[in-house]
Amino acid sequence: MRLRCFAVATAVVSILTLYGCRQGSEQGKSITIGVEGPYEGPNAHIGPMIMNSVKLYFDQHKTDGLTIKLIPIDDKSNPADAVSALQAVAADPQLVGLIGFYNSSTALAGKPILQEAKMPSLIYSASNPKVTDDAPYYFRLVPTDDNQAIGLSDYAKKLGAKKAAILYYADEYGKGLADGIQARAGSDGYQIVSVQSYDTATTDFRPVLTVVKGKNPDVVFICGFVEKSIAILNQAAERGLKSKFLAGDGTFDEQQLMQGAGKNAEGLYVAAPYVFDETNEKNKSYLDAYWTAYEKGGSKQKPASWTAFAYDAAGLLDTAFRAGHRDRASIHQFLKDMNSPQKGYDGITGLTYFNPKGDAVGRQFRLAVVKNQQFAAAN
């Protein structure tokens, strides 16, 4: 009996050892990338879209003998959740890079953890300028809010605004954008007559909108995310507020906006980090591939700017892998060296290379306007 036990134990141990060897031999060929974003919470539709886009890239560009594993990291659009989710994976040696951050607030909350873990992180949406301050491991593909604030403010001037009101979501993104617009207002020749904030708990914007209406502004800036922007637009229509609305890129979400606000969104101007150009071959093939791959899967989300940047982020990491950089330190060095147009990466959103702070050079916000329930380029 004892002998049999021993035999069984030996067999089990040897199988485990062999399995371990197999795992070990594969280790060199398998690489993990964290795909960070909100998979739950108010922006739950974003995370899966990002994952789809990154997965699409690696399905299209397979490297022989290299397995790329994508793991979702869910921040629920909440800084505290971002911290705990990132802490849980930061120590994993297989994880060599991160594609992340829809929100600026989560990017800022995750900053210390990812810098300490020396994790090269490519940012596809968080646009507050402070995100890349003192963050050598953050590389941002999108234009920043100071640029966005200037664009929005200059457009208000173009619309002939003399008086403006600001409604901002009380987080780093909303506040940062609101501050930027306020700083620019003077030189654009209009006066800010009201600045009001709101938060997650706010569902009734009517009191604030009534106060704004009383000040009779020509334009109203909305610095926040699409869900609340929808409520603002609907309730503004209800209150008979006739000002023109200009919104930050948090509201740049065509599908949600049209579904929720319908006709009340007509004439809204929205800053867009990127607008697809169907005449551009790369854009068109990306859009076609995305639709073919994911429309059937039940996810009828139209690709958006952030999915395009996530796709290019995947491309950047892939370029590093192909050049033989397969650990955090050398990937970081590779990205850091991408500091001139010659060394840049030519993706679907254009040529990407980084300034010493880690922001992509030459990125501009564009302005879209809602016309006949669709975004069109504003001129």
Added chain:
Amino acid sequence: MILDLFLNGLVQGSLLALICIGYSLAYGTAKVINFAHADVMIAGGGYLVLLWVGGTTQATRAPILMSILFGTGAYVAALTWLSGRRLIQHLLAVVLGLATFAATLGLAGRLPFSAAALIAVPLTAGLATATYKGVYLPLLRRNAPRTSVLLAALGVSIALESYLLVAWGSERRVFPVALLPEGLSAQAVPPGVHGWQAASQFGVLPLTASHSIPILDLLIVLVFLVVATGLGLFFRLSRAADAMVASADAPLAARACGIPVERILGQAFFLGGAIASLGGTLYVLRSKSLDPMSGFSPGILAFAACVLGGIGSLRGSIAGALLTGLVTSLAPAVPLERWVTACLPAGWMRFSPSLNLSDWSYGVVYVLMILIILFKPEGLFER
């Protein structure tokens, strides 16, 4: 502007009052601080949406889990009402529960708004009764300490939220505007459209050139007035209400007189649930969106309003709700910044925090609440 804010405050207050009444009924009769009340309301809102729009992104999970929840609710609630033989009682209740389950599954996404609302009201009330029968009643029967009942209420609240979270996913559901009943979804009125046409097509009743009232807001105030008057008459005139008051004030004596105290308390929960469901329906229409956690904020605000007015007293909770609605609505118009600037020496303003009261969100209401209960701990109205 002040007039608009005042009207909006009244509407907001009316909505809160519809929630407050349920808190007050539960506390006034069974002495339970029913934290689950607002979650029952949101569950009812979610149920209405299920029947009306369908499960949206959770096309299979939401209908199944919601049918289970409301089917179970109907079964447990039925046990509270039915009398007679045990076996027959259970059989009837099972039939009712299964019927609810099947009807919900079959009708999901197929009903017009009004029909969905009509079905949702009694079933939400049933769910409220089920929380009483299933959780609070066993505790009350054993003379459990108040803190245990409070903890149970908190537990029911969180468990219900989690259940809804699993059923619906955590995404906030913004309703497609196209699905909202015409006239109840306000739109910008184009110039040249007046009176009845504006009301029926754009959901807004223009009063003057610059003032208008959304039809939905009128409806909310109307529903509130009908409910408040109805309750007033009920408590003044009906014998059932006498039994309720007796069961609340002297349960032992009431039982000795042959009043089925437990069933009567169940009725109080049913009534509170039904009114909350009306409130939930209007809340859903007014915010045009819903998520499983959206009960928390109005729920805690309604509870604060109740305490402010005097929990347990209907008049008090209604007054508290209206006051809270007015305060939240008027706060952004208070020119605090201008006043403080006028009082402070020049240059000092840069040390001051934000003086815009809307930045302080609900903080204003709670500070006011603390001030009032410091001076009148029992609330504005005693029962």
